[in-house]
Every structure is written in C-alpha cells, then in structure tokens.
Amino acid sequence: MSEILSSMVTRVFADHCSDAVALRAEEGEWPEALWRTSEEAGLPLALIETGEHSLGVPVEDAFQIVRLAGKFAVPVPLPETMLANWLLTRSGLEPQSGPLVAVANPALRTDESGTRLTGEIPSVPWGRRAGVVACFERSGMLHVAYLGRDGFSVREGTNIAREPRDRLVFDVDLNRTAVAPLPAGVDGIRLRAAGAALRCSQIAGALESITAMTIDYTGQRVQFGRPISKFQAVQQNLAVLAGQAAAASSAADMAAEAFAEGIRLCAIAAAKTFAGEAAGVAAGIAHQMHGAMGFSREYALHFRTKRLWSWREEYGNETEWSTWLGEGLASRGADQLWAEITAI
Amino acid sequence: MTASFDISFPAVPVSPEADTLRLEVRAFLREWLRDREPIKKAESWNGFDPAFSRAIGARGWIGMRWPKEYGGHGRSALERYVVIEEMLAAGAPVAAHWFADRQSGPALLRYGTEAQRREILPRIARGECYFAVGMSEPDSGSDLASVRTRAVDTADGFVVNGTKLWTSFAHHAHYMILFCKTESGEDRHGGTSQFLVDLATPGIEIRPILMLTGEHHFNEVVLRDVHLPKDALLGKRGDGWNQVMSELSFERSGPERFLSSFTVLVELLRELGPRPDARSTLAIGRIAARMAVLRRMSHSVAGMLEASKDPALQAAIVKDLGAVLEQEIPEIARLLVNVQPDPDSLNGLSAALAYTIQHAPSFSIRGGTREILRGIIARGLGLR
Numbered sequence A: 001m002s003e004i005l006s007s008m009v010t011r012v013f014a015d016h017c018s019d020a021v022a023l024r025a026e027e028g029e030w031p032e033a034l035w036r037t038s039e040e041a042g043l044p045l046a047l048i049e050t051g052e053h054s055l056g057v058p059v060e061d062a063f064q065i066v067r068l069a070g071k072f073a074v075p076v077p078l079p080e081t082m083l084a085n086w087l088l089t090r091s092g093l094e095p096q097s098g099p100l101v102a103v104a105n106p107a108l109r110t111d112e113s114g115t116r117l118t119g120e121i122p123s124v125p126w127g128r129r130a131g132v133v134a135c136f137e138r139s140g141m142l143h144v145a146y147l148g149r150d151g152f153s154v155r156e157g158t159n160i161a162r163e164p165r166d167r168l169v170f171d172v173d174l175n176r177t178a179v180a181p182l183p184a185g186v187d188g189i190r191l192r193a194a195g196a197a198l199r200c201s202q203i204a205g206a207l208e209s210i211t212a213m214t215i216d217y218t219g220q221r222v223q224f225g226r227p228i229s230k231f232q233a234v235q236q237n238l239a240v241l242a243g244q245a246a247a248a249s250s251a252a253d254m255a256a257e258a259f260a261e262g263i264r265l266c267a268i269a270a271a272k273t274f275a276g277e278a279a280g281v282a283a284g285i286a287h288q289m290h291g292a293m294g295f296s297r298e299y300a301l302h303f304r305t306k307r308l309w310s311w312r313e314e315y316g317n318e319t320e321w322s323t324w325l326g327e328g329l330a331s332r333g334a335d336q337l338w339a340e341i342t343a344i
Numbered sequence B: 001m002t003a004s005f006d007i008s009f010p011a012v013p014v015s016p017e018a019d020t021l022r023l024e025v026r027a028f029l030r031e032w033l034r035d036r037e038p039i040k041k042a043e044s045w046n047g048f049d050p051a052f053s054r055a056i057g058a059r060g061w062i063g064m065r066w067p068k069e070y071g072g073h074g075r076s077a078l079e080r081y082v083v084i085e086e087m088l089a090a091g092a093p094v095a096a097h098w099f100a101d102r103q104s105g106p107a108l109l110r111y112g113t114e115a116q117r118r119e120i121l122p123r124i125a126r127g128e129c130y131f132a133v134g135m136s137e138p139d140s141g142s143d144l145a146s147v148r149t150r151a152v153d154t155a156d157g158f159v160v161n162g163t164k165l166w167t168s169f170a171h172h173a174h175y176m177i178l179f180c181k182t183e184s185g186e187d188r189h190g191g192t193s194q195f196l197v198d199l200a201t202p203g204i205e206i207r208p209i210l211m212l213t214g215e216h217h218f219n220e221v222v223l224r225d226v227h228l229p230k231d232a233l234l235g236k237r238g239d240g241w242n243q244v245m246s247e248l249s250f251e252r253s254g255p256e257r258f259l260s261s262f263t264v265l266v267e268l269l270r271e272l273g274p275r276p277d278a279r280s281t282l283a284i285g286r287i288a289a290r291m292a293v294l295r296r297m298s299h300s301v302a303g304m305l306e307a308s309k310d311p312a313l314q315a316a317i318v319k320d321l322g323a324v325l326e327q328e329i330p331e332i333a334r335l336l337v338n339v340q341p342d343p344d345s346l347n348g349l350s351a352a353l354a355y356t357i358q359h360a361p362s363f364s365i366r367g368g369t370r371e372i373l374r375g376i377i378a379r380g381l382g383l384r
C-alpha cells in the first residue's frame, strides 16, 4: 500500500480509536467521530474499482485498509460498508452514505408477485445501525436492492467483542426501491466468501497487533530478576505466535488476491480456514504470555482477542470452509490432488 | 504500543514460463513414475535412483539456476521451485542429486576454484555426481560451532582428522562438503572453514548407521590423516560459519519442508473415495488449506532469494510450520481410515503410513531442530 494512504488511514484510526472509545463501544456507544472521519477520508468507497465513485485505490490496498481496521480493532462496520458499496456499484446502483451491510441469505424470499420481500436473518453485523443491501432470488434470478433502514425490525444481539450482530426480520415492499440483477460472477456463496476474505484481513491485522503487544509486554515485565522475554520457554512461545501471525498475513494476501480475481472460492476457503485456526492459536499464546494482565478490562489485549474469537466464526468458520474445500478435492480424486492444490 | 511486528511474505508474480514448465515436468513424471509403488513414493526426497537423476539431468532440471558455462541452465529460482515441488509431490526419487543441486553446487559456484567449477558442476547438472553434507559430529548437533574435526596446514595443503555423523548418502556420494575447525582460539564462529572433499581420498572410512527402519541412509564418516590439496579450501579460511549460515535459507524454505508426507495424503484420498464422510472431508480441507498457505509462503521465499534478499527469518518460519503439518498428516490419516500401517501391505495407504509414521520424527530434527528454528525466529524478533 502507498505510504501516504497507509499513514493517512493509520492516523484516522489511531486518533479516533483510543481504548476509551473501544470501551464505550462495548457498552453500545456509536463512535461517531471515528465513523465520520473514516467517511470523510472516503474509506467506505475503497473497494469500488472504477467509475465516478471510485477512490482509485487498487483492491490490494483496500484490503490493507481492512487489515488496519483489524489492527486497530475499530468498532465500526467499515469492511461491511466497503463490501456493500462494492456490490451496489457493481450492480449498477448508487453507493450510499452511512454504515451499510450486505445480506445474502436464502431465508430472504420474495412472494409470487415478486414485490414483497420477507425473511428473518440472524447475526447481521451492525444491523441496528447499518442500511441493508439485500440479495434475494426473484423469478429464478439473483437480485440486489438497497433497503435502507426501513422495512425490517431489529432484535439486538452481539458477538463476544460486543460488536452488534442483530437479528433482522424483513417485510419490505420492493416497489419503493431500485432493484437490479446481481452482476455476473457474483452469487450467494461468493458474497459469503467476500465477507470471509475481509475477515481474513481483519484477523491478520489483529494478529499483527497482538504479536507486537506481546513482544512489548514480555520485554517489560520482569520476573526472577529479568524480563520474561529472556526465558527460552517464553521465546519459543513468541516464535510460534509470530509464525502464526506471519502465516495468517500470507493467507490474508491470498484471500485479497482471490477477491480481485473474481472471488475465487478455493483460495478464500483455504485462507479463512487457515486464518481462523491461527486466530485461536495466537490469541491463546498472547494471553498466556500476558498472565493475569491480559485478563483485565483495562488492558487493550482483549479488544483484539475477543474480535479474533468472533471473526473466526463469521462468514464461515474452519469447519464450513474446510468441508467445502475437502468435498471438492475428494470428488476430483487422489490423482488430481496436487493439481488442485497448485490451483488454489 | 512500541514494538513493531512485520514479517512479510511478498506475493510472487505469475509466470507463464513457469506454468508451461510445470506441465512439462508433470507429463514427464507421470510417465516415469507410472509403476512406482506408494511406499517408494512416500520416501519423498530420500528416494535414491541415479537413473532418475540422469534422466532429469538430461532434461535440464538439475543446476537450473547455474550459468550455462558450468553446465547450468540460467533459469530462475521460481522455475527451479516449480520443478522441485512437482517432483516432491509426485514422489520422485530425487535423493541422488538433491544435496548437490540444493546446496553443494551453489556453494561451489560461489566459493570453488574455476577448475573445480568446470570439472564438477557440469557432472552434477547431468545427474552423475553426488554430494554429502558433512556438518554434524558425535558431539556437535545443534551446536554446530562446537565441531572438533580439524584441518591442519601442511606444505602442500591440509591434513584432516575427525568424525562426521549422520552423513546422508555418503556411501553413494562422490564428494562431501566438510565443515571443520581450521584455527584455534576463543572465537566460536570464526575458526571454521569449509572444504571440498573427494570421498575417494585415502584415510576416509564410511560406515553405515542403520535407521530405526533398518534402512541404510546415513553414515559415520571417519577421517584419519586425510590429505587435502590447497584448493580444497572452499571460500575464505575462517569464514566457514558465515558461508554455512548463508546456505541455510536455501535449505530451510523449500517445498521439501511441507511435502514429506504428501504421499500419505494422496493415498488417504484414494482410500476415502469421492464422497467421504463429514469428518474426513473436513480433515482433507483443513490439511489442503494449510498446505496452500505454506506453499504460498515457501514460494515467496524463493522469490526473495531470486531478488537477492536474505529471508532467513521467513525460511525458519516455513520450516517450523511445515514440519508441524508434515507430522500431523499421518496422525490425522490414521484415524480416518481403518488400516494398519504395514510396510509390506499391498494397500497404498497402509504402506505409505508405515513409512511416514516412522520417518516423521526426523522432520523436526534434520536441517535444524524445531527448538533451534524457534530460537532463530525469536532472535529475528529481537528477543535474543
């Protein structure tokens, strides 16, 4: 990513996402300054590659922004909004201001006339705040519509990081909104994979952050007369932590590339499986190396680790994506296995 | 937050030449390995077959990166990467030329005399000349700098005395690259040098050490008053430690660091058939996911080597994670299918499992133990 973009985004997040902001967000406060500044910087449009609304940043850079969002654990739906605006513009619709979330779930159905959309969707990120971009089937074809905040009721819920994950119950009159067919090459599973690719980058960012925090902490904490990072047992753990973080970062790059190449499913399936697993291993080590300190609400580690434990589930956990990958590999057979792996 | 953490694995650009080469290698291997049994494929880079080495030498797939005037082929690190990963995935018997192609040849290219390069490199590239690596000793394993074997100056060269241990394929090799002391003194790292040793030199005795499987793979190499000519000294006298360390990124990051159990995975898939149960599909997908990411990282290290960067830290990470995966594959496979590991079985999975389960402990020992690699990573993080 260009230095200018990276330092600009870092500044936005560093200035507006202090631990105090993160704590208040856990209690349900919307970090308006953080969101407004991100929006003024154009970040919600970063995935739009071309056209009048494009920021003009390459897809890899947009994913780097998402990684920084994970690194700073920003409590706003920036990745979700980036994806929803991408979907709107790819479908020929206008991007929208404010937080957004794309929802693609077969539980959303149209009636026979194709004008009324109903259904109940659990765990929608920031459902209580975000305008919804819905995907649904109508007369045998997938369509997309911007629903705004009308037409659904919200039952609030959260993930373990206290990020809103709400149950939305839809009852929408589609005559009142623009509906467009989904663009070629995009369907329900690809939208889920796109969400998974974003989570991979967020996970990579959070892992980068907890690794740095853990190196820092173990260099300062003194026991038995020396910094605990001087003990070989601690060093071996830190090496594993760093290895997981570096590998998850490579997995996130793989997912970002796969998104740019038309949402290639197998690469994203592999990346989310890997990143999800690394998230658990790394969070465990980071906590172990922090002792009781990492367990305190005052200390910022948990803002990242709780997100890691949440994000590894969202848009498909290791079981979902590795099963998808494994089914494909098994069906193509033992003698094709290597060719398939090199094609991931 | 003050510590920064950035260990990156840059993406490798796609290369149409490499893709074409891959298909060529695949087609060749399909033909050559048609009747090779799974238990032989499971040997991975321990499979020794001079006929195979000569055949791929004739195709230009050994010494690929070396200059043409030394029998090489002037190709890129990434093209070499494609060739070796295809060979390992297919279970090809690459052992005869393996060390020469991977590290000894490149060392000769850098440090050898012009005469040595002209004489030896083309023979390696033809698949006719094999090398052993003489580093470990009875009292020096992880602590390589503590070697006791010593070369002493004479009027016309050096005299070497000492014992090397675990020397893979020394009984088939023509040469060994010897790592030993040349100076006395306090400097642990400074007093060592590397030598090119013709294993036919009088005074060298090569004794087999059988592995736990009963196979003869490695050896004890005893050197008693072995006279070496002056030009046997490779590189700079006293600089052996640095020379050896600079080889390690090549040695540690290749696809051999995550593909050693690949035959077990292939045979597992064959045994499971096209529609395995949920537990098995999940396991297959999970292994494939990790392999895909490791492959990307390993490929990235090859790209960094091509760009003359020093990816020692990245290489250590690839080897550490790769060994964990290689060791888990047989452990996962054995629980999914009801077969007993049996080296004599006609069932491919049973035989491959028998081989790989017994060899798996070595995956995190050879080429630097798990603990040593993690120590290197810790140093890279600034902790030591």
Ligand SMILES: Cc1cc2nc3c(=O)[nH]c(=O)nc-3n(C[C@H](O)[C@H](O)[C@H](O)COP(=O)(O)OP(=O)(O)OC[C@H]3O[C@@H](n4cnc5c(N)ncnc54)[C@H](O)[C@@H]3O)c2cc1C
Residues within 6 Å of the ligand: B132, B133, B134, B135, B136, B137, B140, B141, B142, B143, B165, B166, B167, B168, B169, B218, B362, B365, B366, B367, B368, B369, B370, B371, B372
């Ligand atoms: C199949 C195979 C082929 C081989 N081929 C060759 C070859 O061709 N040429 C060659 O030169 N060598 C070869 N080796 C030897 C290999 O390089 C050594 O086994 C390796 O360097 C480890 O040394 P060691 O076996 O003496 O173990 P040791 O160094 O004695 O280690 C034993 C245990 O102690 C741990 N340990 C040691 N030091 C530390 C430390 N400072 N901190 C924490 N833990 C530590 C190690 O991690 C290990 O778990 C081969 C080995 C194998 C298994």
